[in-house]
């Protein structure tokens with residue numbers, strides 16, 4: 001039987017028969033090979049143990065491996081100009097060759113997926129696979145801000161990425177809600193009681209990822225999505241004031257802004273060896289404030305610009321100069337660039353294109369190099385797209401395709417448009433926004449593997465059903481062996497035991513809202529919501545209500561009005577017709593969540609408030625039903 005490989009290699013030529021791998025075998029690394037080749041051999045040894053119970057030893061050897069051995073060799077050959085290309089030959093022994101250790105690692109991953117175990121026998125089909133990626137940038141973005149992701153989880157995800165030949169982990173570290181990067185120059189960004197990664201932890205993570213062939217690219221959002229920084233250092237604000245969610249923006253003109261960014265980028269550059277740094281630059285919602293600020297107006301005058309969009313470009317240009325001084329290349333989200341507005345940012349910055357064809361097409365025309373991270377279909381979790389689009393929509397995507405128009409909740413398929421062949425597309429990445437850690441993997445797999453496949457083998461034939469069959473036959477079990485929970489075998493939800501008096505939140509206690517009977521921690525809330533008419537945006541507010549009694553408007557914590565540390569909000573969800581189902585997870589002490597439509601994330605709040613959870617509809621004609629609160633695994 002042919003191994004169910006993901007991603008499918010470009011060229012496979014199987015012969016009849018299979019090589020049986022012995023229980024104790026040798027992996028041969030040429031004596032002159034660089035240390036990295038021995039490290040790659042170590043990944044193979046660990047994988048053989050994990051996948052097939054084989055105990056392999058690593059040792060030096062010359063040309064041509066003896067029977068039954070696996071030899072890793074660096075060699076120029078066809079496709080050698082691509083450092084990620086490899087050839088895997090299986091005859092009486094196994095040989096993996098590549099011009100670079102990067103290619104050897106991908107050959108090792110293909111060999112591990114090719115190893116089929118039946119009883120005590122492990123075999124690999126004979127033949128030759130020669131392979132190389134369609135795109136050099138194959139990524140995943142993890143959002144550690146809205147919901148802190150622990151390092152074990154991130155390491156596990158890196159291992160899965162490596163197994164499917166994804167090579168860039170884009171780590172979203174800074175946003176309105178929290179600041180997850182230990183910042184020595186500005187320690188107030190790391191708020192007491194809120195988890196963050198120390199620089200030492202991140203250095204270790206970078207090294208771990210590098211071992212698995214994955215590069216970590218950090219993202220720090222400026223000048224918007226900056227509530228944490230602005231509230232910690234209000235002198236970053238035009239009026240030197242703390243701000244609410246979505247209302248924070250760095251002053252463009254004050255020297256302190258640039259000193260702040262410079263020192264943060266300096267620390268990041270020291271921790272992350274990647275050639276790139278992502279500085280966000282998306283959604284500067286509060287940019288109007290720049291028009292009334294003396295410092296921003298002075299900057300406008302100095303740069304000879306008259307519009308806010310042009311002023312924004314000068315900001316992006318200065319970001320570009322700044323990161324170059326730190327030896328890095330700048331990445332920004334695509335909405336940082338306004339075609340036709342001088343001064344245009346230089347074309348050699350990398351555009352992370354998260355929107356639809358209508359926006360991305362003009363950027364491609366202008367000659368920018370891009371990553372395709374279009375929210376349709378690559379937002380695999382949360383935000384407006386809730387659980388993301390179905391596997392078939394992901395299957396139909398590749399790095400040249402953007403939806404037209406954009407993706408919306410409820411879309412089953414997307415109408416894709418293809419960028420011209422002249423467009424510079426480095427690759428792409430899926431995004432896991434705002435998702436509670438326990439939910440992330442349920443959302444990611446197997447769709448992330450389909451993204452990986454389409455970035456590696458862009459012109460692959462086959463449909464979603466064929467892909468899913470291959471996934472079930474191979475990678476699904478591999479995920480379990482790597483420690484990814486099997487949600488189908490063991491659902492995470494357990495209803496509250498009614499014996500201990502814990503209650504499921506039910507019943508109407510006011511027009512359109514329900515109150516649970518007790519307070520909870522580590523819970524999953526599900527409910528169904530119906531808008532008065534299709535096409536509505538925004539949904540519900542959920543808040544903790546200290547002493548909020550039944551039958552009265554709860555005097556809960558008004559989270560929209562006063563944003564505490566740890567607050568999260570979302571907007572912009574278009575509701576479908578009829579009932580929409582929502583799921584929210586909170587971890588740790590109960591915290592207020594605002595949900596303007598189907599967001600599944602959690603917050604750890606340093607000042608937990610006791611009291612029941614209130615689920616309240618936001619307007620006339622909104623209806624809620626099927627409200628359930630369930631503990632997460634391990635919750636008491």
Ligand SMILES: [Zn+2]
Nearest residue numbers: 238251293296
């Ligand atoms: Zn200003």
